Amino acid sequence: MRIELKKRENMSALFSVLSPFIALGLTLIAGVILFVSLGKDPVSALYSFFIEPLTEVWSLHELAIKAAPLILIAVGLSVCYRSNNWNIGAEGQFIIGAMAGSVLPVVFHGWESPLMLPLMLICAMIGGAAYAAIPAFLKARLNTNEILTSLMLVYVAQLLLDWTVRGPWRNPEGFNFPETRNFADNAILPRIIETGKTHWGFGFALIAALVLWFIMRRTLKGFEISVLGQSARAGRFAGFSDKKMVYFAFLISGALAGLAGISEVSGAIGQLRPVISPGYGFTAIIVAFLGRLNPLGIVAAGLILALTYLGGEAAQISIGITDKVTRLFQGLLLFFVLGCDTLIHYRIRLVFGSAQKGSAT
Amino acid sequence: MINEQTEAPLLETRGLTKIFGSLRACDEIDLSIAPGEIHALLGENGAGKSTLVKMLFGVLDPSAGGILWKGDPVTIGSPGEARATGIGMVFQHFSLFEALTVAENIALALDGNVPIDRISEEARRLSLEYGLPLDPSAHVADLSVGERQRIEIVRSLLQNPELIILDEPTSVLTPQEADKLFETLAKLKAEGRSVLYISHRLEEVQRICDRATVLRHGKVTGACDPRQETPSSLARMMVGGEVAEISGAGLGEPGETLIEVRNLSAPSRSPFAVALRDIDLSVKAGEIVAIAGVAGNGQSELFDVLSGEEKVGDADAIRIRGKSAGRMGITERRLLGCGFVPEERHGHAAVTEMPLTANLVLSRHTSDSATFLSGGPLGLINTGAVAKAAKRICEAMDVRKSGEDPAAGSLSGGNLQKFIVGRELDRQPVVLVVNQPTWGVDAGAASRIRQALIDLAKSGSAVVVISQDLDEVFEIASRIAVINEGRLSSPEPASTMTRERIGLLMGGFHDGTGQAHAEAVHAH
Numbered sequence: 001m002r003i004e005l006k007k008r009e010n011m012s013a014l015f016s017v018l019s020p021f022i023a024l025g026l027t028l029i030a031g032v033i034l035f036v037s038l039g040k041d042p043v044s045a046l047y048s049f050f051i052e053p054l055t056e057v058w059s060l061h062e063l064a065i066k067a068a069p070l071i072l073i074a075v076g077l078s079v080c081y082r083s084n085n086w087n088i089g090a091e092g093q094f095i096i097g098a099m100a101g102s103v104l105p106v107v108f109h110g111w112e113s114p115l116m117l118p119l120m121l122i123c124a125m126i127g128g129a130a131y132a133a134i135p136a137f138l139k140a141r142l143n144t145n146e147i148l149t150s151l152m153l154v155y156v157a158q159l160l161l162d163w164t165v166r167g168p169w170r171n172p173e174g175f176n177f178p179e180t181r182n183f184a185d186n187a188i189l190p191r192i193i194e195t196g197k198t199h200w201g202f203g204f205a206l207i208a209a210l211v212l213w214f215i216m217r218r219t220l221k222g223f224e225i226s227v228l229g230q231s232a233r234a235g236r237f238a239g240f241s242d243k244k245m246v247y248f249a250f251l252i253s254g255a256l257a258g259l260a261g262i263s264e265v266s267g268a269i270g271q272l273r274p275v276i277s278p279g280y281g282f283t284a285i286i287v288a289f290l291g292r293l294n295p296l297g298i299v300a301a302g303l304i305l306a307l308t309y310l311g312g313e314a315a316q317i318s319i320g321i322t323d324k325v326t327r328l329f330q331g332l333l334l335f336f337v338l339g340c341d342t343l344i345h346y347r348i349r350l351v352f353g354s355a356q357k358g359s360a361t
Numbered sequence: 362m363i364n365e366q367t368e369a370p371l372l373e374t375r376g377l378t379k380i381f382g383s384l385r386a387c388d389e390i391d392l393s394i395a396p397g398e399i400h401a402l403l404g405e406n407g408a409g410k411s412t413l414v415k416m417l418f419g420v421l422d423p424s425a426g427g428i429l430w431k432g433d434p435v436t437i438g439s440p441g442e443a444r445a446t447g448i449g450m451v452f453q454h455f456s457l458f459e460a461l462t463v464a465e466n467i468a469l470a471l472d473g474n475v476p477i478d479r480i481s482e483e484a485r486r487l488s489l490e491y492g493l494p495l496d497p498s499a500h501v502a503d504l505s506v507g508e509r510q511r512i513e514i515v516r517s518l519l520q521n522p523e524l525i526i527l528d529e530p531t532s533v534l535t536p537q538e539a540d541k542l543f544e545t546l547a548k549l550k551a552e553g554r555s556v557l558y559i560s561h562r563l564e565e566v567q568r569i570c571d572r573a574t575v576l577r578h579g580k581v582t583g584a585c586d587p588r589q590e591t592p593s594s595l596a597r598m599m600v601g602g603e604v605a606e607i608s609g610a611g612l613g614e615p616g617e618t619l620i621e622v623r624n625l626s627a628p629s630r631s632p633f634a635v636a637l638r639d640i641d642l643s644v645k646a647g648e649i650v651a652i653a654g655v656a657g658n659g660q661s662e663l664f665d666v667l668s669g670e671e672k673v674g675d676a677d678a679i680r681i682r683g684k685s686a687g688r689m690g691i692t693e694r695r696l697l698g699c700g701f702v703p704e705e706r707h708g709h710a711a712v713t714e715m716p717l718t719a720n721l722v723l724s725r726h727t728s729d730s731a732t733f734l735s736g737g738p739l740g741l742i743n744t745g746a747v748a749k750a751a752k753r754i755c756e757a758m759d760v761r762k763s764g765e766d767p768a769a770g771s772l773s774g775g776n777l778q779k780f781i782v783g784r785e786l787d788r789q790p791v792v793l794v795v796n797q798p799t800w801g802v803d804a805g806a807a808s809r810i811r812q813a814l815i816d817l818a819k820s821g822s823a824v825v826v827i828s829q830d831l832d833e834v835f836e837i838a839s840r841i842a843v844i845n846e847g848r849l850s851s852p853e854p855a856s857t858m859t860r861e862r863i864g865l866l867m868g869g870f871h872d873g874t875g876q877a878h879a880e881a882v883h884a885h
Contacts, residue, residue: 220726220740227723230715231708236670237701238723239692 005346023336049311061196071205071302072260073284076253078293084229089150091281092157093128097258100127105187128258136250180272189267201263213295369432376426386412388579401566404576419443449517453528464497507538536864616646619823625678635659644823651838659847664796668701695728700790704797713770758783775806
């Protein structure tokens, strides 16, 4: 007996809309099973995981802060994935962006200028884009698999940050802790509203989502992205260059990941540390797919995945389970999203017997 | 009644049906093949011929109906079972490993463990016996298409089949190679074997087949003795109506040269591509130059350099309206007034998943930027203007579709091709280059497309048609050239060109290579 996936002749429009919600539902059901088998009350566990963070104003701000990098990165990744460029290294671009943006506040500590913050953001975007240009160059020139190169560069970036923070950029007044100087006030990303902690990173995320949504939907560039993603040959016929698109997609997503990096460091942390991301660059991959590679869908998906981060923290405190549950929920969600999408396009068929069809010709 | 037993057909199908989703690819097909006959299965592309034979050969399971072999019901679950029953098949697209030898390729298809020496010996014997010369130790990569087909035929003969199915066997052969094949088929018939011969070429069917079954839209529309029919009565059965006559009259005196190719050479881009060598071609306003040739002799490579999808180093090798265009990309050439229709509809000329309007933008975003784009550097797409143009094209070319703006992939091959050709015609290109304009297109759509090409030339454009279909070539061309192994013969007026001469040119007998020239002359 074997299992075959058969392409469906017509795929249901209804279910392609419903699929993310079905995936969410299945994740919750899997969560119930998980909590029950851990001997916890599933209702209160799910409540503290998914509902409680939404009941307080301060935790809504936390939600926006966590969602900001996810949305920014995922919006950039959607351009990559739609154009058939598999950038898995946003985490590295996030880190390098954050480091490039931190050069001014750390190395030129004490520079008082209103230009400080805008220059930091620009440096971060350039840094992230430059780091993404490496796998892009390797793919366009040497036909290297970008999944591998971009992923491997993540570890390089993580170790580079670790070394920099422990070594050359360590705070001279920091009692030997592996941290940089605290950013001066003019290097801190301001809050959007005075009463809450949400900083402008969330604003950048929303703006980026809107702009890219418009580009994808209405402009020739957006058209070019989808054409090259679906058929490189047809793209060449249209006069589009698939090589240039590799650079375009990687540079855009690298720049947005870099912007997310500096926003996180300057808006939420206030200094560089050996670890500045709880895996935002990887979680953003889930966000991009859960949002169906649509920038507006990604805003919603980013908020949902941010909730799993908050819920994980809350669940540690209120029901005493490990924060690994966060990763577990994220993994389950990705699994169910991809599973639902596959079943929309294909039906499962069990084949009994060993008849080998069509291959013996 | 006594004869009933001996007269039982070798193979019979009763109500054989195959359903794909909502499409009835084969709808209650009744077919009977007598022992020792060559039976034609006629039909346009998409009529259900291939689906039917795939069911006979066990590649597809029937949705309903049954197959009788010598009067007894059988189920054929796999190609292996089909071979064991006594059915052999030669596919239209060969499944051979280029890096292996002939004998090794044959061994791969055999069930059971036969030593390779025995296979070589047997293959050599069979190939001699049936006039299919083959060297068992040759590598497939070095063989011509005709020789490759012989491997497939010998491979099926090794099983000693009583019924051999041939799917469009001559579509890849030169006329001379086809004649050889027909001799082999006659030998098989004389031995009492049956042949199911699938084709849409009426002349061949009339020449070699004893009986014919005609399919249209998955149904049997007629069974006849093809020799009693006229080509037009057969065509009527195939198409289900009169096919519009093409009128080529009125192509006037050619005007100025619009596209000129001089001394164009291009190395092959991959081990399986063909290098172009010293191509010379010039096409004037008001004429159609057809480039005939057997598939895989450099047609798509030539199309790519003409369209600018592949640029050439020497800018002067291609001149369009007097401008050096060799280093121009496809968009720049379109801006000079060129239109292009590639061979492959899905994923080259059109993005299958995208709607027709998007596929209109695909080739015309820059050449028609004034109408289709706005917002300057923002490049906003004017969906209204695009939809209007798409509607105009669909009406002009009679594109049948479901819904206002369906995905390109949901259209039938013929309708999508009409749209793709119409997309270029709609902007009245000064130079149009088309590769296989009617490949896999039903007869009605094909005649419409050919007429449109002629009308375009009449209106003063230069048209280059690359085509494997000799009927088409003679129907529309003012001049004819032949491409063989990346070399192009010099175009000759269609009025003085003959099929024999094209056949020789296809086989590589070029002018200028002394002996070959003599042979070519001799053939007249």
